[in-house]
Amino acid sequence: MKASDIQTEDKIFEAATEVFQEKGYDGTRMHDIAQKAGTNKALLHYYFRSKDALFEAVFQKLASKLFSKFTPILSPELSLEEKLHFFFREHIEFLKENPRLPFFIINELNRKPERIQRLIRNIDFKLFYKTLSEQHGKEFEKYDITPDSLLQIMTSIAAISIFPFIGKNFSKSLWRISTKISTNISKKEKNLHPILF
Amino acid sequence: MKASDIQTEDKIFEAATEVFQEKGYDGTRMHDIAQKAGTNKALLHYYFRSKDALFEAVFQKLASKLFSKFTPILSPELSLEEKLHFFFREHIEFLKENPRLPFFIINELNRKPERIQRLIRNIDFKLFYKTLSEQHGKEFEKYDITPDSLLQIMTSIAAISIFPFIGKNFSKSLWRISTKISTNISKKEKNLHPILF
DNA sequence: TGAAATATTAACCTTATAGTTAAATCAAAT
DNA sequence: ATTTGATTTAACTATAAGGTTAATATTTCA
Numbered sequence: 078m079k080a081s082d083i084q085t086e087d088k089i090f091e092a093a094t095e096v097f098q099e100k101g102y103d104g105t106r107m108h109d110i111a112q113k114a115g116t117n118k119a120l121l122h123y124y125f126r127s128k129d130a131l132f133e134a135v136f137q138k139l140a141s142k143l144f145s146k147f148t149p150i151l152s153p154e155l156s157l158e159e160k161l162h163f164f165f166r167e168h169i170e171f172l173k174e175n176p177r178l179p180f181f182i183i184n185e186l187n188r189k190p191e192r193i194q195r196l197i198r199n200i201d202f203k204l205f206y207k208t209l210s211e212q213h214g215k216e217f218e219k220y221d222i223t224p225d226s227l228l229q230i231m232t233s234i235a236a237i238s239i240f241p242f243i244g245k246n247f248s249k250s251l252w253r254i255s256t257k258i259s260t261n262i263s264k265k266e267k268n269l270h271p272i273l274f
Numbered sequence: 275m276k277a278s279d280i281q282t283e284d285k286i287f288e289a290a291t292e293v294f295q296e297k298g299y300d301g302t303r304m305h306d307i308a309q310k311a312g313t314n315k316a317l318l319h320y321y322f323r324s325k326d327a328l329f330e331a332v333f334q335k336l337a338s339k340l341f342s343k344f345t346p347i348l349s350p351e352l353s354l355e356e357k358l359h360f361f362f363r364e365h366i367e368f369l370k371e372n373p374r375l376p377f378f379i380i381n382e383l384n385r386k387p388e389r390i391q392r393l394i395r396n397i398d399f400k401l402f403y404k405t406l407s408e409q410h411g412k413e414f415e416k417y418d419i420t421p422d423s424l425l426q427i428m429t430s431i432a433a434i435s436i437f438p439f440i441g442k443n444f445s446k447s448l449w450r451i452s453t454k455i456s457t458n459i460s461k462k463e464k465n466l467h468p469i470l471f
Numbered sequence: 472t473g474a475a476a477t478a479t480t481a482a483c484c485t486t487a488t489a490g491t492t493a494a495a496t497c498a499a500a501t
Numbered sequence: 502a503t504t505t506g507a508t509t510t511a512a513c514t515a516t517a518a519g520g521t522t523a524a525t526a527t528t529t530c531a
Contacts, residue, residue, distance in 0.1 A: 103301040107520085108517095118520080119479075120478080122519085180380070184381065236434050236436075236437030237430050239437065240432070240436065241433070243380060244383075313509080313510095314509080315488090319489085324489080325488095325489065
């Protein structure tokens with residue numbers, strides 16, 4: 078095995094990771110990945126057999142990378158409040174470094190809904206809720222949190238932290254304009270479209 | 275001009291609307307649209323010249339359809355609280371009927387960021403904030419809402435209402451499993467993956 | 472070293488897809 | 502009914518994209 082072996086395979090994998098995240102499966106060209114990796118198409122097939130297989134490898138890696146960030150929620154050392162703080166701090170920090178990741182995952186889960194089953198199969202929700210209940214039962218009662226509302230609450234928390242990254246380009250543009258409001262004098266106050274968002 | 279004129283063009287447009295929303299630009303095949311519309315490819319080009327042109331028409335229609343839902347926010351007749359109620363009720367109702375719309379818009383805004391400029395160009399944010407201030411100035415002061423935090427708050431509101439639809443397939447699966455928790459006895463409490471979401 | 476295993480390249484193949492064309496059909500007005 | 506212009510169809514073209522192959526280069530290790 079030569080020294081550049083793993084390097085080349087890694088280069089391809091990294092390039093694929095970038096391009097797939099950026100363009101999605103349908104928008105990605107094998108040629109583009111090869112170019113980004115500094116090699117040629119044939120090598121992608123040499124190492125990964127097909128576009129599907131390469132994509133699968135990238136997806137699995139990225140999905141577990143994202144989902145592993147949720148581990149601390151089951152940690153017995155943290156209070157509910159600490160977990161919330163931890164979640165927002167760590168998770169948003171992570172998303173800053175991987176801004177395209179949530180959108181990518183959601184997009185591909187939508188393109189191939191079968192994936193979801195495979196991802197979720199491994200979760201034992203009963204055990205999950207039981208564990209949380211044992212750790213935070215009193216807090217749950219205090220806040221009237223049931224299995225159903227827990228899921229709702231967590232969805233909202235996820236929404237607030239993830240959404241700005243999903244609509245990043247859009248938010249950024251809005252932000253840029255909105256900051257101008259404080260400093261700029263409006264030049265013309267004519268036609269306002271009824272578009273907010 | 276014959277009677278079936280508008281009908282055929284409309285059929286194509288509707289089919290295109292469905293397929294583009296479902297698969298995105300890259301994932302859409304002209305052939306599929308033609309089939310769904312009950313015609314053939316050549317007709318798509320006859321009426322809409324190119325895939326790009328057809329897509330552009332669909333996108334513009336859908337974008338204005340979505341954005342027009344935000345109009346009531348500037349209505350002088352409603353209080354801030356009424357607007358919030360109105361927003362959640364109407365907007366979520368609308369999303370129930372067009373579940374793929376937000377994802378579609380975000381996806382395509384990301385694929386062609388230039389679109390954002392064109393969409394946002396028409397918004398006079400200064401006037402927008404001024405109008406809202408005049409209508410709800412006291413409430414804004416009371417809640418310490420500034421131009422910046424207003425945008426943050428609206429992003430969070432949008433996030434909570436839109437996100438469940440964006441991650442719909444995923445949420446649905448989670449929900450289905452989570453409701454089982456209440457009724458089912460766990461068969462095996464073995465391997466729990468550290469995956470939450 | 473030199474044979475075997477592994478890596479790399481360029482040229483080629485096949486299929487899928489956007490787009491075209493030219494002929495056929497149809498509706499309506501003269 | 503004939504002409505005219507719009508509509509529809511099927512067959513075709515060009516190209517882009519995924520994938521293959523066979524020849525060449527490089528590394529490893531007996």
